Structure formats: structure tokens, C-alpha cells
Amino acid sequence: MTAAQLSAARRPPDVLGLLQVGGVYLAIAVILAFNLAFTPNFATVANLRLQLVQVAPVAIVAVGMALVVATGGIDLSVGSAMAVSAALLPLYIGYGAWPAIAVALLAGAALGAVNGSLVAFAGMQPIIATLGLLVAGRGLALVLADGRLTELFDPTLAGLGNASLLGVPISVLLFLAVTAAAAAAVRYAAAGRRILAIGGNRPAATLAGLPVRRTLVTVYVLSGLLAAAAGVLSTARQGAADPSFVGLLIELSAITAVVVGGTPLSGGRVRILGTLMGALLMQLITATVIQQNLPDSTARMIQAGIIIAAVYVQRGRSRT
Amino acid sequence: MTTQTATLEVREVRKHFAGVQALDGVSLSLHPGEVHALVGENGAGKSTLIKLITGVHRPDGGTVHYRGAAVAFTGPREAQAAGISTIYQEVNLVPQRSVAGNLFLGREPVNRFGLIDRRRMHREAGDILGRYGITVDVRSRLGELGLGVQQMVAVARALATDARVVIMDEPTSSLEPREVDLLLGVVDVLRRRQVAVLYVTHKLDEVFRACERVTVLRDGRLAHTGDVAATDRLALVATMLGRDVDVVRRHGVTTFTDEHRTAAGPAVLRAEGLTRAPRLRDVSLDVHAGEVLGLAGLLGSGRTETVKAVFGAAPVDAGTVTVGGVTRRRWDPAAAIRSGLAMVPEDRKAEGVIPELSVRDNIVLAALPRLTVAGFVSERRRARLVDTFVERLRIKISSPAQKVRELSGGNQQKVLLARMLCLHPKVLILDEPTRGIDVGAKAEIQALIDDLAGQGLGVVLISSDLEEVVEGADRVLVLRDGAVVGTLHGDRITEETVMRVIAHAEEAP
Amino acid sequence: MTALGLRVAVPRWRVDRAGAPLVLGLVVLAGAAVFGGSFAGGRNLGNIALDSSYLLLIATGMTFVILSGGIDLSVGSLLALSGVLTAYGARWGTLSAVALPLAVCAAFGVVNGLLIGRARIAPFIVTLATLLFARGLAFAVADEGNRVYIIPAGLTLTRLGQARWLGLGAPVWLALAVFAGGLVLLNLTRFGQATFAVGDNQEAAELMGLPVARVRVLVYVLSAVLTGVAGVLVAAQTQSGLPTIGEGRELEAIAAVVIGGTLLSGGAGSLSGTLAGVLLLKVIQNLINQVGTLTAYYQQVVSGTFLVVVVLVQLRLSARSARRRRS
Amino acid sequence: GDTAAPAATGSAAQQVQATSGATGCTPERYNGGVPKLDLKSITVGFAQSEKEANPFRITETQSIKDEAAKRGIKLITTNAQSDLNKEIADIQGMIAQGAKALIISPLNSEGLDPALKAAQDAKVPVMTIDRLLTTKTACKDYLGWIGSDFVVQGQRAADALIAATGDQGQVAILLGASGVNVTVDRTKGFKDQLTAKGSKLKIVAEQTGDFTREKGQKVTEQLISANPGITAIYAENDEMALGAVAALKGAGKKPGDVKIVTIDGTKGAVQGILDGWIAGVIESNPRFGPLAFQALEDFYSGKGVAEKTIISDKAYTKDNAQAELVNAY
Ligand SMILES: Nc1ncnc2c1ncn2[C@@H]1O[C@H](COP(=O)(O)OP(=O)(O)OP(=O)(O)O)[C@@H](O)[C@H]1O
Ligand SMILES: Nc1ncnc2c1ncn2[C@@H]1O[C@H](COP(=O)(O)OP(=O)(O)OP(=O)(O)O)[C@@H](O)[C@H]1O
Ligand SMILES: [Mg+2]
């Protein structure tokens, strides 16, 4: 927090102010408008549905990440948690889809618990603690799966990946539910206050008697759990568990979504809905790039431009 | 005096923050060789005025003139380069650098290759601090030292440059009488060197001791400017508070009751043999219900260290803490709070407020478990609690949803007090509770302490304002170098005896 | 993140210069004991040194960035871009082969720095964008990877890249020289002190009148240029510029810096720690490679776990020595 | 020349289609002379380049291991996980560990110079498989090379797609990982062949699927959403093709609606032919073990090794898929 920021942060609500809050919304609007004008077959229900289905894993991971970031931490191991959960599914699918999913989710939570303990009890910097699991977790997944992709033909799992409820894909319902739950928790629950207090001023939170360590562990467990859920979803949709590639580099997408959505990495503040929008924005950019058939190099450069533009507009709010 | 050209002049400045008109057409002029006091209640706009002058904030209207020309500094750097040296409110230094590093940051002595001459830097730093009676190792990390030393470093830093204008925003809020004397001595030197000094303080004594002129701000407006000599102390307070002189006279400004209670109730808090090498040496204390225990001592004498140990916020090598007859096994603040202790820390910025959270959330933070139904915070109960304390402590906010970082320093302090009070503790530890708090609020807080003690609460009070300890405490424990060197009871509690015990421990009764 | 005075419940991310080198010493000893000559042999140590030199260059710049309270994710991509541009520029001789990538990298550093220091966008996001952009540009220059530019064998640059002196390759010496320069810059100049201050407490640094924005721009330029140098060396070594290299290098560099005891939140740390961190990472990698029987997957499990264990041990050691120092 | 294949396993092994360049590389000639050793008594190192995540790499590594075991040769292996620096370090590490001969599967045609240099210094011969070190000299920087001709694979894929579509419709290309010469060659061969044949197939999109199933699926989903007119897909490996199949299924297409031609020859893809989703698969045979060790044996025995050995790859079609399924990997 800088002095200049002190002056910039609070202005009387005006158009500019609204725009600052919603840089990500503006960016989404612009990119939608562009696609409506220039991308053939964009304005179809099927296409909308596709984008939502594709964004589901990232969105779920990003919500967990947002909570971690709110405590002033970061979780680089989410991709590996996805891989571990994917690797476990084929091993336990023999006991039925639900037990297998339960095992996968548990494993994600366990990885989160390791992260959380390293951060909360051993006092390790989050980026290093989770970097360790980023490497080791992926290795573990590959060991479990013997490095191979395994196809899965379980109907329950397939349903999870592709079926709909009342016309809305289950994966979409899932990430909407996760987002809503997280938003409610942050806004109304005591846990949400604790998370923000710890991220805002950890010594102060400790002195106020908050259960700092327990809260930190819980948050990392949640992040691991959500990542595992995303791993299950990805696997279900693909019809195959692919521990070497599932969730690769998703930590960067998730963190981008969080930051683009208006949450500063310094902790103490969080925007759950903004995070969801950030994920959606990144998805729309990817979709545009592919549907416009841009070459790989151009695509990356355009992505870079849009990210900066979206964050620049709302920079008064999201600097670290 | 006003006929002489002003070094610095502020004309009709205005500044608006969300929901608050922090400054509304304030003018002020500073002349060479003049020490100008700036006073007012918490949130009156003093710090904002300073920040407008040095370019931290941009004014909404009005102008700043410096040495005859209109200026608009883009930041503290420019102001400093132009010869305006400022000590901002709250210690604004870099805690992980050394003391010497902080003193010289940005103007380190260099050798002929343009490289920093560390040896010279350390030597000069030692010399400079020595002049202020500070004998710390200049290579130690600033953050490891007490707040008082840090404040002195900030002062020394600001005065180490050749400035035409020196602005000090509550420089003495965490200083001991000894350091205050030193500082006022330096101010005198500045005056003789024809430097213009703007001096913000809540300690009216200092206004009358050191300043020629005084400007009073109230709710962002200029309430009074005039020569100190022609100003009556009560009238000054009345102007600040916006109340009638008579009302103020009738109620007085210090609100501690005069008589000292004798410990009647049972000991609610008993700490024994607290030891933490090398800072705490076998400190024992007990607090009875309805008693105010004062801790006195010089900077770094270990008062903060003691109460932190009691509260479980600092590790100890040995010692026990018993609250309400139960010896605490876990050594962390959460357990301490559960056992009935509460503590308001001395460093509100680093250890107190959660800047990004609202006033509301900051107040109820520690009380959350009691406001929670099935994991969700009960909106109704929270609102009631917050309203009660905002009113009781007269916290000046635009709404309970306002972020704490937007509050003035004094109001932040009240928020912290409210946070601990709403826990209904058995023992309340207050480490510098009135630091940076205006006279009105100070009186309120003192009355509150009295009131709470009257209701059977045990209070541990630390204050660098010796008068406050003397008047407020029923019993005073004097610390030196991390050990108890004396206890004073009843009538023996006077500023003089306390000072004597500090100076010559052996004379303690 | 100021933690004035509070001595408990602050995360134990204190800096200690003794931790990382101590652990490094232990690991090297263990390696020598278990693997003997194949680890401690001159050739293997030379390889470790060479392998470390690129990382040391990048991590030196990264240390400045992290100390200033920032982070630079773009270094991996810049490494590739620099390599591609080196090879591209080599057609006009050594001078252009070196000047072109360094100039472009410096430009990237300036953009990073301005967006972070002046426009005040979060460093993570800015450098993430440059990560994408630089990689895209590298691919664009290499015609989507369809063209691989080769550095002619006779070029001075190639000879430089492969020269040896006292048994160590030129990159090693260059990296050491840069590192020494970094030590001076960080510890003995006002810029270095300002870097610490900005990362420690930016608000205070501003109020103390430091040129905060300028410092922040400069650290990113430094990081980008040093990465550029590493890219030139890699290209000179491999005689070609590949747009695909360097992925994940940023995390490796950050890990090295943090293992070296520098706080990710800025303000405290040391370059010597970074050197220890770099060597530690590379020695571990090398040791794991020595265990020929580990499959690649187990290698990952082991190296991830090792990373965590090393940092844990280091934390313990530094906590203890900090305690001892104080009493 | 082709030797008759004895059994199912035999027909799966690599067959030499042609050799080219100088022949007869022996220890005396290799880079100014290296020690002549007994292959049975030395340690051989194998450097794998990419994760053993897809069937191609799994089979490649397994084939090397099996052959070493069969010949009773001590083998150490590494995997660079697609990281060039790691591959260099891997190779250097194996030399340090005492490997006296190396088989490497280069991650890229360029960039391994430090590793090759280390091998030269240690007088360790390096046999390369799969990807060719284009700018290096055989029998000097490396011993020789065994592999497929990726450009030809692309050409054969084009032929197969022309046949499957009746030479009309819109094609989407799922490119391999960017900046890898396999991608470049397979794309070049495919496009050149379309031009050469004067094909009427129209390429409407080319997007990278990074050789993975997940990206193959996601990209295909986006492409068919934007271009419902796509009737053919050329996938540069089987994994992406299988991802594309998943995408088509998800979009409610029927087998055969979109013709897919792919390269590799994995079981999954050949099964895809049987299921009607895939129109044709061009094989890229990863079973390098026998030929690679044969090359080392020829080297040390003085028989000599050829500069380039190009293997013959099969093609799987509807007609032979059922019979050849056992040979797919
Ligand atoms: N950055 C800001 N954003 C919003 N409001 C602010 C900000 N800074 C100050 N204010 C408001 O402006 C008013 C004046 O604050 P200021 O800090 O100048 O008071 P002060 O006179 O220095 O008080 P104190 O004696 O407590 O330090 C207060 O109501 C405060 O809440
Ligand atoms: N004048 C000084 N000389 C040397 N060291 C000092 C001085 N003042 C404070 N310190 C150091 O700062 C630390 C602060 O101690 P502590 O906070 O417990 O004391 P305190 O009595 O509360 O003083 P403060 O008013 O500074 O908070 C001490 O351990 C001491 O080492
Ligand atoms: Mg103030």
C-alpha cells in the first residue's frame, strides 16, 4: 500500500470508478463484441456451452487459488494435485466411480494439508513449499499411473464430464456452486473474515487470537480439494486419465484469473466473482485465438496485451 | 511576525476523501525561526494537511507557497529535495535494514569510487544517535528495536539534513520524558538556526513549552490561529473539542479519579519467573480484580516484552502465567484470550489493525466466535456490538464499512481498544493505549479504564506518558533492563519517585 | 509486510546467510561420500559449474527483483528470445549477435519496469504477460519454429562460448564476474540500498524520498539484461537459437533465490545466498542424475521432496543461529 | 532389404527401408578414433527426450530396455522431460557415471552441442535415433542415425486423407508442439503433398494441439464450433487424433462424419479405425531397440555403421486394421 494509492483508492463513485472495479467485465464485453462481429458461428448456445464447459476446471482451481491468495499465499501445486487425482481414478474405479472419486478428492486434500502444514507450522514461504509439491506431486502421479494415459469407460464418470442437468452441463453447475459457496463464505462467514485478516496483517491476526495456523491449513486443503475435483472433471470429460498433461501450467492460468479478477497478490482482499470472470476472460481469449485461427506466436502476444489492458484499467484496485 | 515573509504558506486548501471532507479551506503560514504547533482532535486533518504540503496527496483546491513561489510537489522526494524535511506520523522506516542504513538511506556517504563507505556510515550513525542519547548497535536491524528507538531514528534522520522547513507529525507519541526533552532541545536549536518548524502533537504541555504559535483544526476547518503566549490552555482544549470553556473546566482534562485503590479482590492474573534471555530476567507480576497495575521504565526496559510474554505473544525460556486460578498451558494469544486476557499492542500499524478490512470487521475480529451461528456471522449481533463501541469510544467514521486504513491514527487506536473490550476480558493489557490520541479521547479512554477497573476488571497499563501511569495506576512496577527493580504503592506513586527508582534502582523501597 | 517488534507468529521467513551454504556443504559432502569419484570428479564438477552459470546469471537479476518486492516470471521466455535473436543476429557477426538480443531484452526490462514502477500493475501479472509475449516473439522470429537459425562455427562468439580457462568454461567466468559486480551493486551502492528499502516497505521508502519508481524500473532492466546475457551464452554453446528452451526457468531461478534465504516479500536477503541456492539446486539435480536406477518419475518425486527438506533444514538452522546471535 | 517377418512380434519390429550417406563408421574412424570395446562388457546409456507419457515414448524406451536385457548389456536410462537443458545434463551425467556408449533420442535437431562435446571429450560414441541432428556430421559428432522420415510421413498422411475424403472438403490440421522439427516436417510433407497432387482439399485451420490428447480435444471442440464445415482432420500424432475423436463424439457427430488421418500407429488409433472414427493411420515405429544395438554391435565389430538408416513405416487402413491391431503399440 503506497501513499499515492491511499489517495487514489477511494474516490466518489463515478463512471471511472465503476470501470476500475470492473476492468475484467469490460474486457469480457469487448472480447464478446469482437467475436460477435468477426467470428462466424460464435453466437450459438452450443458455443456458449462449450466455453463454459472448457473453463470449468480452471474456474474451480482459481476459486481455491483466490482463497489462498487472500491469505497472502500462493499455491503452485494445483496442477500436480489434479494429476494425482487423475492418476488415482483408474486405480480405484474398480470399486465404483464414487469411491474412486472420493479417493481422488482425499488425495487432493492430503496434498493441500502438506502444503498448509509447511506454510503454517514450518514457516516456509508458500511459493517454495508449493513448488516442492508441484514437482513431487507430478512425479507421484506419474509413478502411480506408471506414466501412462489410461482410458476410462465408467458411465458415472462419463456422465459427470458430459451430461447435463436441466440443460446445464454438470461441470458448469459444479463451478457455479463452488463459486457461490466461496463468495458466501468470504462475505458472510467467520472463516472468510479470518482468511482476510490473516492475509491483511498476520501478526495482528495472531494477536487478536485468531486460529491462524488452522485457518491456513484449511485454506490449502480446500485448494487441494478443489484442484482434485478439477482433476476428476477433466478426466471425466476426456474419458481418460492423463497424469502427465492434465493440469499442466494450470497454476499460472488460475493465478492470472485471480489477479485479472481484481484480487491483489499481497493478500487481505479477495474477489470471488471477479476470479470467475477472470477465468472466463482467459477462456474467451483462448477461444478467440483458436477460432480466428491465429498462429501460436501471435496468439501469445495478443494474450499478453489483453491481460495487461484488463489489469491496467482496474489498476487502482489490484496492485500489490 | 506575520509581516515577515513566510517560508511556507498554505492557502485555502481543501481535500476530500470518500465520505469525508478532511480539509476545508485551511490556511497556515510558517516563518523562519518559528515553531508552529498544529493541534486538533483525531481525524481533524492534521496529517492530511502535512501530506498535502509534501505532495503525498494532491489538494482538491487551494495552493501551497514555498519561499515565495507556488509549488506543487509530486511527492515527498521533491519536497525533501527542496528543503522540507518531514517526520510522518507512525514510524515510516524500513524495518529490515540496519539502524545506520535507515539513518542514511538515499544519502549514504560514498568514497571516491562512488561506493558506500560503510565504516564511515556506521561511525557517523553512532555519533548522530549518541547525540540523542541512543546507544544501540547501529548495525542491528531496526525492526528488532522497540518503537521508541525507531521513532528517535526517524527524528534523527529528518534532522540530519539541512532543511529550511521541518515538519513533525506526533514525533513524541512513543517517546519517554527523557527523549522528549532531548527532542525539544533539538527543536530549540532549529529555531535558533532560523528553520521553520511545524509541530503536530496531542501533548499540550509541549505546545506551551516549545511553540510560538498554534493552529487548531477542527473537522477539517481552521478553528484558531494565534500566539501561544496569548492562548489559554483550557480555551485551547475547548477550541479543539468545539465545546464551551466552562464545560471543559468543569470536567477537567484528565479523568482518572484521584484516589488509588488498594488491591482488594483476588489476583486474577499472576505471572511468575518470566525469563527470556537476554531481555527478560525473572519478571513476576500479579494483577488483582479492579486494580490498575502500571508498568514504568525507560525505552527498551522490557515492558512490552513482559506483557507480550504474559499474553503468549512472545516465547519464554521459563515462567508461568495463571489467569483466574488456572495456569495456562498453551503459549499463544488465542489461548490467552480464551483464558480471559486481552491486549492492545503498542504498534498498531504492524500488530494491530487489519488495514484492508472495515472498521466493523476489525472491531469484532477477536469476538467472531461469539457472533457466529453455524459458521456465519450474525449480522444483527455484529451491528449492535459495533454500534455500541463506536458510540462509547466516539470513533469517528463515515460508516462501519469504512476501511480502517482510511481512519486517522487516533481513531485506529480506538478501534483496537474496542476490539479487545468487546471480549469482556478479566484482565486488559494496554500497551501505550493513548499513543497518538487527542486530549478529548484520551480523557475518555482514561475514564473508561477507571470505569472498567471499577467494575472489577484487572488492567495492566503501559504508557510513555509518565503522568498517565502515575495518575491511572494503583500500583506501579518499575522495570529496568528486563528486570523488576521496584514496586510503588499508594501515595508513593509520583512522577518523581518513579523517575528516581528508574535512575537508582537500589533506592527502591 | 512489516513486522516490527513482534517476535512470535511472524512466519519464520527470516533471512540467514548461514543456512543455505551450510546445507549446500552437507549435500556436497553426502554426494561425494555416496558417489565418490563420479560425483567429485573434475569433469562432473565442471559440468555442474557450467550448468549453474546460466542459472546464476538469471538468479542474480532475480535477486534484485525479489529484494525490491517484485517477481520476474518472464526470464524463461526471454532466455529463449535472446537465444533466437543471437542466432538471428549472428549472420552479421558477433557484435550484432550480442547487441541485438541484449538491446531487445533491455527493452523488455524497461517495459516490465515501467508497467510495474510507473503504472503500478502487479509484477506477477506484468511479467506473466511478458512471459507470453516474449515467447510469442521468439516463435514469430523463428517462423513458428519452422526455421532454426544456426550460428556459424567460425564466429568469435562461438569460440567465446566454448572457451575454457583453468578448466572452467567461459560462461562460468562471466557469470562469476557478473555475480561479483552484483555484490558490489547491491551492497555498496545507493541503488542497492534503495532496492532493499523499496522491497521492505514501499510506502516508507517513498516517504523517505527514495526514487521508488526508478529503482523498480532498473531492477527489471537488470533482470532482463542478465537473462539476455545467459541467452547469448546458451546460444553460443549450442550454436543455435531455439524458441522452445527455458520453459520453467523462472521457477528454478525463483527457487534458487528463495532457497538462498531471500524473502519473497522483499526487503531482506542476499546475493551470496542466491549463489548457494543455485549451486544447491544444481548439485541436487546432478546427484539425482547419478542415481542411475531412479526412473524419471521417481526423480521428480525425490527432487521435489528434497527441495522441501532442504528448505526445512535451512529454516531450522537459521532459526537456531539467529537465536544464538541474539543472545 | 526386407527380411520376411516371422511372427506377430517380428512384424512389429522396425524394418530397414533404406540406408544412405557414408557407411562403415568404425571405432578407428569415429571422431579421430575411440577405444574399441566389447559391447557385452560396457555400460550403455540411453537418453530419452520426452516424458514417457504417450505410447510412442513408452514403446521406444521399453524397446531399448528389452533389447539390452536380451543382449545382457548393462543399461542406464534418463528422461529429459522435454527440457533441453536436462537432456544435456542427463547425457553429461551418464558419461560421468561411466557409460561407454550412448544411444540418444534428441529432443530437437539442434542444441545438444554441449552434450555432444562432452561425449567427444570422453571418447564416447553416440548413436542417435528418432530425430536427426541436422547440422551435425555423422561419424564425427555422432555415430549414425536411425529413424523415420517425418516429411514422408506427412506426405503419406496427405495421400491417405485425399483417399478418405475423395479429395474434397475442409481440413483442420492439429499441429504438434511448436518449434519441434517433427511438427515442422509432418506439416511440410502434408502441405507439399496436397499442392503436388493439386488437391482440392482446403485447409481452414491449423492450430497446435501440443501432441496431447487434452489439447487435441479442446482445440478440436473450438474449431468445429467455429467451422461446422470441417470434414477432415489431419492430426500430427495419435493422441491428438483421439482427443479429436472425443471432441467429435461430444459434439454429437457420427463415426465417419469427419475423416481423421493421423501418424503414429498406437493401439488406440488403430482401434479407432475399426470403430469407424479414424480413416487412416501412418505408422511411426518406435521400436528402435534391435536396430540401435545392432548398430553399436556393428560399430565395435568393425562391420561399420551407415550414416542414416531410414526405417519403413506401415500404414493402417480399414482393410488391414483388424489384422494389424496386434502390431500396433
Ligand atoms: N486515504 C484516505 N482515505 C480516506 N479517508 C482518509 C484518508 N486519509 C485520511 N482520511 C480521513 O481524513 C480525515 C483526517 O485524517 P488525518 O489523518 O488528517 O487526521 P489527523 O488530524 O492527523 O488525526 P490523528 O490525530 O488521529 O492523527 C479522517 O477522517 C480520516 O478518516
Ligand atoms: N535506548 C536503547 N538502547 C538500546 N537498546 C534499546 C533501547 N531502547 C530499546 N532497545 C531495544 O529494544 C527492545 C524493546 O524492548 P521492549 O519493547 O520490551 O521495551 P519497552 O520498555 O516496551 O520499550 P519501548 O518503549 O521501546 O517499547 C529491547 O529489547 C532493547 O534491546
Ligand atoms: Mg495524524
Ligand SMILES: [Mg+2]
Ligand atoms: Mg513498549
